[in-house]
Amino acid sequence: MDLALSPEQQEVRTLAREFAEREVKPRAEAIDHNSEFPRDLVDKAARLGLLGVLVPDAYGGAGLDHLSFAIFVEEVARFCASTAVILDVHNSVGTEPVVLFGSEEQKRRWLPDLAQGKKLAAFALTEPEAGSDAAHLKTTATRRDGGYLLNGTKIFITNAGEAGLYVVMASTKPGSGADGITAFLVGGDNPGLKVGPKFKKMGLNGSAIAEVYLENCAVDEADRLGDEGQGFRIAMRALDSGRIGISAQALGLAQGALDDAVAYARERKQFGKPIAELQTIQNKVADMAVKIRAARWMTWKAAALCDAGLPFTREASMAKLFATDAAMEITLDALQVFGGYGYLEEYPMARRVRDAKACQIYEGTNQVQRVVIARELERV
Amino acid sequence: MDFALNDEQREIREMVHDICLERVEPRAAQIDESGEFPWDIKELFAKHDILAIPFTPEYGGVSGSALTLIVAVEEISKFCATSSLILSVQSLGSLPIWLAGSEDQKRKYLPPLARGEQMAAFALTEPGSGSDAGGMRTRAIRRGDTYVMNGSKTFITGGSVADTIVVFARTDQNGDAPARDISAFIVEKSMPGFKVGKLEKKMGIRGSPTAQLFFEDLALPAANRLGNEGEGFKLAMRVLDHSRPGIAAQALGIAEGAFDLARRYARDRRQFGKPIIEFQGIQFMLADMATQIEAARALTYASADALDRRLPDINVSSAVAKVFASDTAMRVTTDAVQILGGYGYLRDFPAERMMRDAKITQIYEGTNEIQRLVIAREVLKEKG
8 A cells, every 4th residue: 555645746736736826716706706717727727738637748748647637626626616627627528538549640630739728628428318318318420421420419518619629429320329329529610510608507607518519510430539339438438537537626625615614713703712712613624624535535546546557437436426525515514614704705615615516416416426336336 | 656455464354354254253143142252252363363463573463564453453343343342452452562661561561462362451531531531530659669559440441351451540649731640551450459340231342341440559560650650641642543543444344344234135135026226225325335435444544554654643544534434334334224124123133233333433442522623623723
């Protein structure tokens, strides 16, 4: 057992923390308030190499491991979950499928631009009638000369409208469920791809989430990622490591909430002393810290297993379930420590609660995580 | 980063698992029913060097790694929490000697404990001082080369079967900081003036004797003092920081045992024409239990690894592991009883015993409320 961070991972933490504190923190409130996509932060992150975290050096990326990726996402999410999810989705489910399953030609075509932030990536699996039951998606890919025509509607697509690459799942064999699904790389400039208006949401206001319409969207044979029928497996693998990112995002939300609650409890005086001296506040703080430590070890364990090339589906689902439920509880408790002030939007506490809720839903609802975990338990 | 156990730890886990499956599991219900200390299990553990795991080879042991120890404790606890205490208390009672003993004291006391010829206990709690251990009243008054000890201790796990008992007592009455007047002593059961009182009747861990101890003008050679006068309270707190991962491991093992039982039962039990594990209501309960166990295991192993690496914040990592793993054990065993339904409530199945055993892990070696104070104090500390 070796539970120490490597020097490289520590460096990533220092770099990400500096970026988060200097650049992200001062922008977070405005991003939320104005529902503003933080293009400036994406560009700054790109200059630090944070858009090609999982892309190998040979394609212009940083070539880091998933543990470093988790550390980076956590640090950003301490201050702004919107920015964290934009960078998370781009690096994991958006870009990683190309790294893992792309042909040499596809890698050379897409990865350098993605790694340098010239293009953002999005992942298009979910449909209006295929959420948790992703295998029954309705988007079709019909063969025509030298390629395919894609038709269908995708929904809840993070980075929609901002992305230069969409990893799209469509059925090449309608009616045959998961076995008929194939993955495609569709450029943001493809005339057959249209993006609907940004959804108004409870939180994550800086993140662009919208419907994506594929209307006779023509792609070449060379834009197919992997083989026909391999798409569902590609999607599930992408989501496995995507869940490491969402766990890290939840962890950052929780850690940021705890940090603020601790600072407030030391300052705020009632009954003649700081409320930090009251046992009820101490109990809350202790429970928050316990859950955060557990969530962090679970997230890091899933990442370390992934990096070692070992199975990590079960661990990633457990980390996602645990960390996001913990983030919901902790952000609510931290708001409560602030009392009435926590309810005001001039403090970040309410925003964190709104942002945390999404973590229990996307990248597989926590109910789906339980299904995955129960299924994995059957295998033991 | 690597979460895998090393070869020594894997081998010990397998060895302990096989022995417990064959010899401990069939005894667990009897031990609970009779409430008698399982001498046969103690001999079994001694024979297979399981009791030597907490000790380094230098003092007759086989490991000395905190992580190796908790792996063994976890494994035993899957089958019988009472039996795991034989090993845990051997570690707890010898830790003060290991941490604060002179070379002479270590050479004299540790090897017989490592061989399992003698047994250890740790005597801190008194009727009037539980969480507030600094308020103890047992006294040890120096008279020349000896101390005369008077007082009593309560809730002493293994107190009636121990040969070597580390006892904390007040050596000064006049100081204004009561915790600084406490010293630690090695008491041998053969010393005149040492008496074992009644054994408590308990909800769980019924085969583990919980004793009252009395000291009546017990004369102790000064050579039996551990460390300097006044250092006892600090030592006791350090010992508990080191031993709490063991309680976390015990809780973890109890939870795992209950989870395995519930999963097996859910596969076998048919209702509405199919195994109940095929119902989402049961699947989600099992998924939550497994996730809580995974979290508890991560914290428990990390706290033991922190001890082995001598990291500075072991008081917090130990407290975090103890509080989370024990709360998990309580929830998971309660859910296991629930999955077994009416059968879970019967003595015929081990689920209800596991639930009764789990409760103590939230209470001893510092209640979970005390653990939260320790954690909060650290988190709320001004960061420099």
